[in-house]
Amino acid sequence: MTAPVSTSSVAVPALSPRLLAFALLTVGLALMLAYLVAFDQGALSHSGMYLHELMHDGRHLLGVPCH
Amino acid sequence: MRTFGSLLVRGLIVGLFAGLLAGTFAFVTGEPRIDSAIAIEEANASAHSHDAGSGSGHHEHAAEEEPLVSRDGQRFGLFLAASLYGVALGGIFAVGFTLLRRRLRTSSDSYAALGLAAAGYAGIVLVPFFKYPPNPPAVGDPDTITQRTVTYLLTLVIGLLAVWAGVAASRWVQRFGDLPWIRLAGGGAALVLTVVVAYLILPKINEVPDTFPATLLWQFRLASLGTQTVLWTLLGIGFAAAIDRRTPVAAAPKVVAA
Numbered sequence: 221m222t223a224p225v226s227t228s229s230v231a232v233p234a235l236s237p238r239l240l241a242f243a244l245l246t247v248g249l250a251l252m253l254a255y256l257v258a259f260d261q262g263a264l265s266h267s268g269m270y271l272h273e274l275m276h277d278g279r280h281l282l283g284v285p286c287h
Numbered sequence: 288m289r290t291f292g293s294l295l296v297r298g299l300i301v302g303l304f305a306g307l308l309a310g311t312f313a314f315v316t317g318e319p320r321i322d323s324a325i326a327i328e329e330a331n332a333s334a335h336s337h338d339a340g341s342g343s344g345h346h347e348h349a350a351e352e353e354p355l356v357s358r359d360g361q362r363f364g365l366f367l368a369a370s371l372y373g374v375a376l377g378g379i380f381a382v383g384f385t386l387l388r389r390r391l392r393t394s395s396d397s398y399a400a401l402g403l404a405a406a407g408y409a410g411i412v413l414v415p416f417f418k419y420p421p422n423p424p425a426v427g428d429p430d431t432i433t434q435r436t437v438t439y440l441l442t443l444v445i446g447l448l449a450v451w452a453g454v455a456a457s458r459w460v461q462r463f464g465d466l467p468w469i470r471l472a473g474g475g476a477a478l479v480l481t482v483v484v485a486y487l488i489l490p491k492i493n494e495v496p497d498t499f500p501a502t503l504l505w506q507f508r509l510a511s512l513g514t515q516t517v518l519w520t521l522l523g524i525g526f527a528a529a530i531d532r533r534t535p536v537a538a539a540p541k542v543v544a545a
């Protein structure tokens with residue numbers, strides 16, 4: 221077994237409940253953004269199919285099923 | 288050490304640039320394919336226009352009606368979509384790096400970032416790609432879009448689980464000998480086994496019409512794979528550069544100076 225990496229030498233802060241809360245919030249917002257690009261059909265954006273059609277080529281080329 | 292905010296800002300900015308460049312790659316390699324596919328789609332649509340209910344698709348590019356977004360708008364939208372997708376990935380990547388950094392057995396933050404990007408690329412891009420290769424317009428049955436979306440997301444999650452299983456196995460087999468090839472064989476076997484079992488269980492979906500040109504299909508698929516490869520490669524390298532205090536400021540202007 222390799223010894224664990226010493227804590228002081230890495231670029232990340234120590235884990236804390238506060239950090240985990242921010243991490244969770246970030247992931248939630250990022251997933252919402254990804255959803256808008258990849259899947260939204262007006263439910264979240266309230267733009268009808270406008271956003272869906274605008275993102276159309278990106279969706280295909282980012283590998284997301286479209287039609 | 289950096290704060291979470293510092294890591295997050297770097298992830299978001301790197302993601303934005305990675306997405307923008309991936310969008311540029313997609314524009315050059317993928318847009319001509321999408322145009323060709325849409326031409327086929329429109330030819331099919333006008334050939335079937337006498338059929339009742341030909342407009343049942345969840346959306347279509349049929350030329351008869353004024354489209355909601357013009358083709359030029361969609362070409363611009365490609366850059367927007369890729370950039371926003373890059374920002375989202377960059378944010379998630381920064382979180383993943385923050386939470387997993389201490390579990391990665393390397394003293395180098397750069398190797399940790401590159402390893403994490405490789406893992407994300409394998410799980411999120413490669414595993415779904417080989418089971419459900421992406422399709423251009425004119426391929427795909429609108430009635431199965433929900434099923435295809437669910438199975439796509441499922442393969443993505445399974446891909447990440449497979450990578451995790453590979454890492455866990457490579458650590459477990461160390462007890463039999465701490466040699467690089469033992470770790471690689473053990474990890475690789477667990478990853479491949481997980482993926483193969485998932486591939487066998489997941490439903491087969493093939494909606495490519497017999498008449499759709501195979502060359503165009505694969506040109507599109509490779510453009511899509513290339514786009515995502517550019518995105519993940521730049522995300523990994525860019526993040527590694529952006530969090531490294533030794534990175535020359537001139538090489539990564541805003542990110543390091545921020």
Ligand SMILES: [Zn+2]
Pocket residue numbers: 276280286287424
């Ligand atoms: Zn489409």
